[in-house]
Amino acid sequence: MAASPETPASATPRRKVSRHRGEGQWALGHFTPLNGNEQTKKDDDGLNVRTRIETIYSKRGFDSIDGADLRGRMRWWGLYTQRKPGIDGGRTGFLEPEELDDEYFMLRVRITGGRLTTEQLRVIGEVSETYARGTADITDRQNIQLHWIRIEDVPAIWQKLEAVGLSTTEACGDTPRGMLGSPVAGVAEDEIIDGSHALDEIARRYIGDPQFSNLPRKFKTAVSGSPRLDVAHEINDVSFVGVVHPDHGPGFDLWVGGGLSTNPKFGVRLGAWVPEADVPDVWAGVCSIFRDYGYRRLRNRARLKFLVADWGPEKFRQVLEEEYLHRKLLDGPAPEQPTQQWRDHIGVHRQKDGRFYVGFAPRVGRLDGSQLAKVAEIAEVHGSGRVSTTVEQKLIILDVPEDRVTSLVDRLEAMDLRVTPSPFRRGTMACTGIEFCKLAIVETKERGSDLIDELERRLPEFEEPITININGCPNACARIQTADIGLKGQLVTDADGNQVGGYQIHLGGSLGLEASFGRKVRGLKVTSAELPDYIERVLRRFQAERADGERFAAWAARASAEALS
Incomplete structure (x- = not known):
């Protein structure tokens, strides 16, 4: 076993602690809770809340909720308190949790692999309209989030969701959260292997299982057999990527240790090929390593990416094989570079069975309950009753006969759900932002929607793929480091010397087999009001200076600081 990583220096003197406390790794005998979060989990499993x-909180109301449940264990069932209205971004980091908490919740509906039936989509729409003031946001984790949820209504909401096979179990918390899958699994003409069965089996076996309900922190999963690499496998804790083994045929290449937030790291290949039938067992092995060896002493080092960085892929694979699987994994090939620049499945595409799937773009993932119900109705009339969410906050209707495609496209476009969106509508994502999130500093959803309109007006001729990801704080829920233009919300100083909402700029990030984190130019920040001017300026400079066929990320990597400013 590897030695415990060196303890980071502390800004203040610390009491001498037992050498057995280490990084809080259970496998090394470090069971003493080292922070409040670990103590809360030791006191009671989050599943029990x-x-x-x-029986108590929904009947007695918000004020009856125990603090450890309110700001801890309720996440195990997809519930976060949302931000109290009227608190500006400058106070985000200075107020206590109880000062930021509103008496309403965000509820995250878990959607494994993004796959929904129209019945399920309709029920989410009904819950949105009845209990969530019409709110519904598609996330870049393929889930749907509702807001303005009252604790009194949660049992009724669960009853409605679970009646159609949906769940909020472990949608948040230190658990195996929502699992990504190709939104066109099983139907795409170019698919290497259908990963949906393996993904469903992981969820069936392990979600809600107490053996994985106390992880050091969140654990993110992706499984896709698409050659488009359509699940952001590079930034998940564990990913299974479709490949063809020269001797054994289609299976999955195993990646571990990806994650963003304030210390981003790309996942690494273990060089192991996993057949479809073995994916759940291998997943359990990787998750068990995280549970047993993961760092629990400091929350900001409690992600799998830090363990993988300290161990390296060779040691990680060795521990996985020897201590958890008790057998060797086969070596295998790496995935090939995708040929498409967009990986989102937007537009009209032929399926392997001759029917079509149609991907379309809401504005920054934001819909409302009535729109969800209309999409469900349209999908039933034109398809087979199957819909998918994507990791770009988009939607796809599957199984559309050729003679129904035009009608479907017309119906969607009439709802402002674009099947042939501009690059700006297609490529702009936004996190929840200050409207509801207690960590946010700036507004994001409305800002993103307005930015789309402004760029379409200013640059109608722009046709190159471009991703613009807007985040309300440094935590990168909207993947700012991997966007062509990543916008990290923070307070900035305007021309008059006032502190106002704005963004630090990241430029030239990308995913794919040539993945890179965006470049930060020293001092490059803009106010929210200056944002359209800045993006117009940098995109016009890109158009003027790019080589033939050069993508924005490649240009941004070589451009001068002056060109990017």
């Missing part, structure tokens, strides 16, 4: 929600 459901009973209290149903």
Whole structure:
């Protein structure tokens, strides 16, 4: 076993602690809770809070909720308190949690692999309209988030969701959260292997299982057999990527240790090929390593990416094989570079069965309950009753006969759900932002929607693929480091010397087999009001200076600081 990583220096003197506390790794005998989060989990499994929600909190109201449940264990059932209205971004980092908490919740609906039936989509729409003031946001984790949820209504919401096979179990918390899958699994003409069955089996076996309900922190999963690499496998804790083994045929290449936030790291290949039938067992092995060896002492080092960085892929694979699988994995090939620049499946595409799937773009993932119900109705009339969400906050309707495609496209476009969107509509994502999130500093959703309109007006001729990701704080929920233009919300100083909402700029990030994190130019920040001017300026400079066929990320990597400013 590897030695415990060196303890980071502390800004203040610390009491001498037992050498057995280390990084809080269970496998090394470090079971003493080292922070409040670990103590809360030791006191009671987060899965157990459901009973209290149903029997006590929903009947007695918000003020009856125990603090450790409110800001901890309720996440195990997809519930976060949302931000109290009227608190500006400058106070985000200075207020206590109880000062930021509103008496309403965000509820995250878990959607494994992004796959929904129209019945399920309709029920989410009904829950949105009845209990969530019409709110519904598609996330870049293929989930749907609702807001303005009252604790009194949660049991009724669960009953409605679970009646159609949906769940909020472990949608948040230190658990195996929502699992990504190709939104066109099983239907795409170019698919290497259908990963949906393996993904479903992982969820069936392990979601809600107490053996994985106390992880050091969140654990993110992706499984896709698409050659488009359509699940952002590079930034998940564990990813299974479709490849063809020269001797054994289609299977999955195993990646571990990806993640963003304030210390981003790309996942690494273990060089191991995994057949479809073995994916759940290998997933459990990787998750068990995280549970047993993951760092629990400091929350900001409690992601799998730090363990992988310290161990390296060779040691990680060795521990996985020897201690958890008790057998060797086969060596295998790496995935090939995708041929498409967009990986989002937007537009009209032929399926392997001769029917079509149609991907379309809401504005920055934001819909409302009535729109979800209309999409469900349209999908039933034109398809087979199957819909998918994507990791770019988009939607896809599957199984459309050729003679129904035009009608479907017309219906969607009439709802401002674009099947042939501009690059700006197609490539702009935004996190929840200050409207609801207690960590946010700036507004994001409305800002993103307005930015789309402004760029379409200013640059109608722009046709190159471009991703613009807007985040309300440094935590990178909207993947700012991997966007062509990543916008990290923070307070900036305007021309009059006032502190106002704005963004630090990241430029030239990308995913794919040539993945890179965006470049930061020293001092490059803009106010929210200056944002359209800045993006117009840098995109016009890109158009003027790019080589033939050069993508924005490649140009941004070589451009001068002056060109990017």
